[in-house]
Amino acid sequence: MGVRKKNYADAIKEERKHIAFAKLTNVPSSPRKMRLVADLVRGMEVYRALGVLKFNNKAAAADLEKLLRSAIANWEAKNERKAEAGELCISTIFVNPAPMLKRLRPAPQGRGYRIRKRANHVTLIVDTINK
Secondary structure (H helix, E strand, C coil): CCHHHHHHHHHHHHHCCCEEEEEEEEECCCHHHHHHHHHHHCCCEHHHHHHHHHCCCCHHHHHHHHHHHHHHHHHHHHHCCCCCCCCEEEEEEEEEECCCEEEEEECHHHCEEEEEECCEEEEEEEEECCC
């Protein structure tokens, strides 16, 4: 690698030092249900978001809580220190559809009704709060 490329790569690495992310793939719930919970915590401070997710009744909240804890742990490993309250926020969270499983359910008169078992992928990015 040349000097110019190395300097550029180091600058990008330093810029991304305060960002950490976590992905959750093939979650067996529909993207619409997951987006309802993701919209609740978008832009929140992480420890406040953990509280919201812990006491939410939706099943998707448990998956997102686990994902958020993973993203916080990734940030702590990257920065080699513990995250303090009020330091991190959820900068980006998005839910994409995963491939659908298509099944048939028997119906009257020899027909078959289609069942679409939906799944989703969630990506969560944690960033430091700029004061």
